[in-house]
Amino acid sequence: MPRPIEALIHTDALAHNLARARACAPDARVWAVVKANAYGPGIERAYEGLRGADGFALLDLAEAERLRALDWRGPILLLEGVFEPRDLELCSRLNLWHVVHCEQQIDWLAAHKTHQPHHVMLKLNSGMNRLGFRPAAFRQAWVRLNALPQVDEISLVTHFSDADADRFGRDGIAHQVAAFEEATRDLPGERSLANSAATLRHLADVPHGPRVRADWVRAGIMSYGGVPDFPEHDAAHWDLRPAMTLRSRLIATQSLEPGDSVGYGSSYVAQRPMRIGVVACGYADGYPRHAPTGTPVLVEGVRSTTVGRVSMDMLAVDLTPVPAAQVGSEVTLWGEGPRGTRLPIDEVARSAGTIGYELMCALAPRVPVHVA
Numbered sequence: 001m002p003r004p005i006e007a008l009i010h011t012d013a014l015a016h017n018l019a020r021a022r023a024c025a026p027d028a029r030v031w032a033v034v035k036a037n038a039y040g041p042g043i044e045r046a047y048e049g050l051r052g053a054d055g056f057a058l059l060d061l062a063e064a065e066r067l068r069a070l071d072w073r074g075p076i077l078l079l080e081g082v083f084e085p086r087d088l089e090l091c092s093r094l095n096l097w098h099v100v101h102c103e104q105q106i107d108w109l110a111a112h113k114t115h116q117p118h119h120v121m122l123k124l125n126s127g128m129n130r131l132g133f134r135p136a137a138f139r140q141a142w143v144r145l146n147a148l149p150q151v152d153e154i155s156l157v158t159h160f161s162d163a164d165a166d167r168f169g170r171d172g173i174a175h176q177v178a179a180f181e182e183a184t185r186d187l188p189g190e191r192s193l194a195n196s197a198a199t200l201r202h203l204a205d206v207p208h209g210p211r212v213r214a215d216w217v218r219a220g221i222m223s224y225g226g227v228p229d230f231p232e233h234d235a236a237h238w239d240l241r242p243a244m245t246l247r248s249r250l251i252a253t254q255s256l257e258p259g260d261s262v263g264y265g266s267s268y269v270a271q272r273p274m275r276i277g278v279v280a281c282g283y284a285d286g287y288p289r290h291a292p293t294g295t296p297v298l299v300e301g302v303r304s305t306t307v308g309r310v311s312m313d314m315l316a317v318d319l320t321p322v323p324a325a326q327v328g329s330e331v332t333l334w335g336e337g338p339r340g341t342r343l344p345i346d347e348v349a350r351s352a353g354t355i356g357y358e359l360m361c362a363l364a365p366r367v368p369v370h371v372a
Contacts, residue, residue, distance in 0.1 A: 005248040005280050007363055008372040009041045010336065013225055013241035014049025020239055021219035024203045025194065028213075029054035031077060033220035034063065040360040041224070041244055043067065045371050049243070050223060055097075057218055061090050068094055077121065080131065081105050088112040099123050099157065101131040106141065109150050117152035120145060121192065124183050126176040128161040135183040142187060155190040155215075156180075163197035164229040173198060177212060190215035197228035200238050226356040230346035242345060244360055245335025245372070246287070250299075250327050252278040253319065262316050263308030268293050275319040279331045282313040286362040287333060291315075291352040298332035299325050301341035334359065336372075 021030050032053035033039075038046035043063055047070050050056070055075035056067055064076050078098040082088055085108040091098055092114045100106060101123040109118065122142055125132030133141045145151050158180045160173045180193060191214040194203060200222060202212045221228055225242040227235050235242070256262070256270040277299065283289035287310055295306040299322045307316045319325045330338055334345040345356040352359075363369075 002368065003280050004251070005246075005285055005367055007041070007367050007369045008245040008247070008335070009045045009049075009369060010241070010243050010245070010372045011046070011049035013243045014046055014223060015052060016241050017223050017225055017243065018050055018052055018219060021196075021199055021217060021222060024199045025217045028194075028215055028217050031055050031057040031192070031216055031218045032223055033057045033079075033218055034067075035059045035079060035220075036361050037063070039221065039224050039226075039357065040363045042369060044070065045369060046243070047072075048371070053219070054216075061087060061094075061096075064090075064094055064096055075119075082108065084108075085111065088114070088118070091118060092116050097121060097155075099131070100141070100145065101125075101133065103141070106144050106148075109145070110148055112150050114150055117150055119153045119155070120151055121155040121157045122189075124156065124158040124180055126158040126160075126179040126183075128159050128176075130159070132158065135179055138183045139187075153189065155192065156184045156187060157192045160193070160195060160198050163195060163201060165232065173202065173212070192216035192218060194218065195228075196220045196222035196226075200233075201229060221357055224360060225345070226360065227344075227346050230344075230356070231350060234346065235344050242335040242342065244345070244363075245337075246281070246285075246333040246363070246367070247335070247337075248279050248281045248331050248333065250277040250317075250325060250329045250331060251280045251314075252327060253325070254278070254316075261308075264311060265309055268308040268316075275323070275325075276307055276316045277319045277325055277329065277331070279315050279317055279333075280313070281315055281331070281333055282311050284312045284364055285367050286359070286364040287315065288349075288352040288354060288359065288362070290354075291348070295351040296343060296347050298337040298341055298343050300329050301332070301338040303343075 032050040035058045057077040081099040097119045099121045123132035193214045194212045194217040198212050199217045225240045260270045262268040289310050302322045304318050304321045334348045349356045
């Protein structure tokens with residue numbers, strides 16, 4: 001039989017989470033963000049759950065081709081735009097929207113020969129300082145694009161650095177909203193400001209704070225059940241469901257006496273008699289190697305924790321809360337467990353000192369993936 005580890009993709013959860021984005025922004029259209037192979041699960045597997053979106057946003061031209069091969073005929077947006085002039089030929093052929101964030105991309109458009117004018121999204125650097133034109137240069141970039149016969153429509157976009165929380169005594173997203181409003185005042189075109197964090201935190205009827213109303217929202221991590229402002233809020237608070245489950249089984253058990261150690265480096269030493277289970281899952285499967293003793297797991301739906309270091313193919317769990325567990329018992333590393341139990345990926349990520357985004361994207365190719 002095959003090694004017992006597997007990942008499950010829950011298309012009903014994807015559809016539910018997409019509906020949550022619509023509920024938060026009922027007057028806007030929704031981009032389902034499927035960059036990084038749909039945050040790990042795979043575009044083809046996630047497509048059925050996300051096909052109710054108004055458009056798909058991603059980075060790679062190859063991923064755009066895969067979406068068109070699935071017979072998606074709606075908008076597809078390249079979030080980083082094109083990387084070289086010849087990419088524009090495929091944008092023309094596939095009818096892609098693409099972000100313009102620098103002068104070189106405008107130069108490439110000006111030299112591009114096409115019979116089909118492009119829909120572009122002009123990006124403002126409103127304070128994130130990754131991509132986009134600074135406010136002083138934004139209008140001139142718009143004037144250049146607007147003069148090009150290669151350009152049909154110009155939409156306007158920015159990205160928030162702190163929509164998930166207020167930090168360092170700053171005003172959250174208020175300064176970026178103000179910068180966007182000033183830079184785009186009186187310019188025509190649809191607008192897109194809100195990522196998952198802003199959609200959840202700033203589009204509801206909150207009693208204070210900036211309102212981020214626009215024509216499009218970008219549902220990224222929330223589409224997959226991840227929470228952008230964990231641990232301040234959890235998935236249950238935002239009514240999000242896990243779209244990915246990683247599960248395996250016990251392949252061995254060991255009985256320890258006080259003083260016995262577990263795993264490489266003997267980093268865990270038993271203080272009492274106890275049983276541990278060995279799980280067919282390790283860092284070569286995408287589980288974080290740096291997850292410490294105490295990282296939560298479910299064994300047959302019962303909450304327990306890891307013990308010792310994670311190795312390439314295995315990790316150990318404490319069976320004290322599950323005395324009946326044996327070889328073959330189901331272990332949920334994150335996601336949906338048996339009998340309606342659930343282990344949020346954000347809890348596992350926080351214990352490992354990272355974020356749920358990374359765990360989703362790190363799923364290894366050797367792990368079989370099935371659509372639930």
